[in-house]
Amino acid sequence: MKEQLSWKVGGQQGEGIESTGEIFSIALNRLGYYLYGYRHFSSRIKGGHTNNKIRVSTTQVRAIADDLDILVAFDQETIDVNYKELHSDGVIIADAKFKPEKPEDTEASLYIVPFTELASELGTSLMKNMVAVGATCAVLNLDPEVFKEVVEEIFGRKGETVVEKNMEAIRQGYQVMKAELGEKTGALQLKEADGQKRMFMIGNDAIALGALAGGVRLMAAYPITPASEIMEYLIKKLPMVGGTVIQTEDEIAAATMAIGANYGGIRSFTASAGPGLSLMMEAIGLSGMTEQPLVVVDTQRGGPSTGLPTKQEQSDLMAMIYGTHGEIPKIVLAPSTVQEAFYDTVEAFNLAEEYQCPVIILSDLQLSLGKQTVEPLDYSKVEIRRGKLVKSQEELEELEPKKYFKRYEVTPDGVSPRVTPGMKNGIHHVTGVEHDETGKPSESPVNRQAQMDKRMRKIEKINFDNPVHIHAPHEEADLLLIGFNSTRGVIEEAMSRLEAEGMKVNHAHIRLIHPFPAEKLEPLMQKAKKVAVIEHNATGQLASIIKMNVGYGSKIKNMMKYDGTPFLPHEIYSRCKEMN
Numbered sequence: 001m002k003e004q005l006s007w008k009v010g011g012q013q014g015e016g017i018e019s020t021g022e023i024f025s026i027a028l029n030r031l032g033y034y035l036y037g038y039r040h041f042s043s044r045i046k047g048g049h050t051n052n053k054i055r056v057s058t059t060q061v062r063a064i065a066d067d068l069d070i071l072v073a074f075d076q077e078t079i080d081v082n083y084k085e086l087h088s089d090g091v092i093i094a095d096a097k098f099k100p101e102k103p104e105d106t107e108a109s110l111y112i113v114p115f116t117e118l119a120s121e122l123g124t125s126l127m128k129n130m131v132a133v134g135a136t137c138a139v140l141n142l143d144p145e146v147f148k149e150v151v152e153e154i155f156g157r158k159g160e161t162v163v164e165k166n167m168e169a170i171r172q173g174y175q176v177m178k179a180e181l182g183e184k185t186g187a188l189q190l191k192e193a194d195g196q197k198r199m200f201m202i203g204n205d206a207i208a209l210g211a212l213a214g215g216v217r218l219m220a221a222y223p224i225t226p227a228s229e230i231m232e233y234l235i236k237k238l239p240m241v242g243g244t245v246i247q248t249e250d251e252i253a254a255a256t257m258a259i260g261a262n263y264g265g266i267r268s269f270t271a272s273a274g275p276g277l278s279l280m281m282e283a284i285g286l287s288g289m290t291e292q293p294l295v296v297v298d299t300q301r302g303g304p305s306t307g308l309p310t311k312q313e314q315s316d317l318m319a320m321i322y323g324t325h326g327e328i329p330k331i332v333l334a335p336s337t338v339q340e341a342f343y344d345t346v347e348a349f350n351l352a353e354e355y356q357c358p359v360i361i362l363s364d365l366q367l368s369l370g371k372q373t374v375e376p377l378d379y380s381k382v383e384i385r386r387g388k389l390v391k392s393q394e395e396l397e398e399l400e401p402k403k404y405f406k407r408y409e410v411t412p413d414g415v416s417p418r419v420t421p422g423m424k425n426g427i428h429h430v431t432g433v434e435h436d437e438t439g440k441p442s443e444s445p446v447n448r449q450a451q452m453d454k455r456m457r458k459i460e461k462i463n464f465d466n467p468v469h470i471h472a473p474h475e476e477a478d479l480l481l482i483g484f485n486s487t488r489g490v491i492e493e494a495m496s497r498l499e500a501e502g503m504k505v506n507h508a509h510i511r512l513i514h515p516f517p518a519e520k521l522e523p524l525m526q527k528a529k530k531v532a533v534i535e536h537n538a539t540g541q542l543a544s545i546i547k548m549n550v551g552y553g554s555k556i557k558n559m560m561k562y563d564g565t566p567f568l569p570h571e572i573y574s575r576c577k578e579m580n
Helices: 017-030 076-085 115-121 125-140 144-158 160-184 203-213 228-241 251-263 274-290 317-322 338-355 365-369 393-398 445-457 485-500 518-526 541-549 569-579
Strands: 004-012 034-040 049-057 068-073 086-095 109-113 199-202 218-221 244-247 268-272 294-300 331-333 358-364 371-374 468-471 477-484 505-510 512-514 528-535 556-560
Touching: 004 017, 004 076, 004 125, 017 034, 017 049, 017 125, 017 144, 017 199, 034 365, 049 076, 068 076, 068 125, 076 086, 086 125, 109 125, 109 160, 115 125, 115 160, 125 144, 125 160, 144 160, 199 203, 203 228, 203 294, 203 338, 203 358, 203 365, 218 228, 218 251, 228 244, 251 268, 251 274, 251 294, 268 274, 274 294, 274 317, 274 358, 294 338, 294 365, 317 358, 317 512, 317 541, 331 338, 338 358, 338 371, 358 365, 358 485, 365 485, 468 485, 468 518, 477 485, 477 518, 477 541, 477 569, 485 505, 485 528, 485 569, 505 518, 518 528, 518 541, 528 541, 528 569, 541 556, 556 569
Parallel strands: 004 068, 068 086, 086 109, 218 244, 218 268, 268 294, 294 358, 331 358, 477 505, 477 528, 528 556
Antiparallel strands: 004 049, 034 049, 034 371, 199 371, 331 512, 468 505
């Protein structure tokens, strides 16, 4: 029996590939297995090759597998594109409809099952994906009935007949494949899981749930891949708590609307990807100048311009720190797991109000759309902190307001009291031009310097727990691996392989990108012989930021990948071996 395996389904976009992977993975998740899934899909609604690769394990996994155990193919292109991932004992399960051919240079076994024919006999060819799930059950020696609950949830609203036909499709796929396998039935059987109930979700869902838990009542946004699922989740959930989602005409409107709502005292945010963030830059500057809280989610994807909208990349790093014109205080967070995406989103809203500045939650496509097992979230950790927001007339009177409220009062920590519109004696001016303490426009050099110094003082010391995730078993290391966002899992796996061969390896994963936590990273870099910075871009942006803030440029080696696909464990392992 196997501790883990990798399963992939592929075909043309729009023919049920996503639902096949969803049904398969949800059922195994409920059995207590840990899963990690990643979808390869084209930037169009229908057509073009797509596949969904899912890793199933009895222990936690946070990376795509190097190889492949089972490939479910709905067309020949799926075999041609993906067969080289199969190991020698791998299995190809292909639909008889397209007369599948096995490439000569693979030892994997090909089994032909009439997915479409069996489904058509049951009433509709659309159920061919259920036949494929049943065929997979035979390879795993998995009882088809474990899918009954999932099928009922998905198709129950269509009636018992539809549910039963889909279950019959799974059963027939199982029986046909079992006959094909003969004594090899269950050849790739997994060890039994622990049966624990865990969540199974994408990073975007975790971000949306974090916003909800963090007190958000308005999301203003424009749809864009790979951020749209955040909108879609909250469109369903926000009305339940008296909130709403507004689809704006563009990203400029989305950012300014979120600023306006926050000015009114309502927690609000927006989410987009690189092209949308480019449009938001002036508004982000407005947030910094007017000292209004603003949370923005950037789900990085391949660029520039439209670039690779559905592919992995981490090339917005510099833009998120330095993209605005002029200089403003700004906080950039980079969660590395789905769990962190939830907790960091909650914290982003607290930081935005405490420091009265824009906070950017930096994600990437792999984290945003990759689906993985998540341990139950601890809602007792959720707290809402609103900083120096004056909540009552009594609090305001204690500030001894004069004719005009000093909204931009110069304070030792750089953060001024804030009121919501309409509060008696809280009148002040708000403008994007430079202003004095009451908000009145001012071009005085003395005032300009005082206000600039005040704003920048805010982020001299950010109160953010665990700004760098550190796994450093060695006082002095042969190699220090550094990354951010979704590369955490693949780095951990490569590190484990290197350690098994006797190499001393430490790992630091950056979670607070700006202001940069140099004091946390410097001791690790000082005591490492070599440093590898692992990132999905062509110019080594994180490496450059580390050199600017920490130094040790002579030790740093870039490990970059920018072809649109995620790092695999063996890629990092091999390149680290070359460095040693």
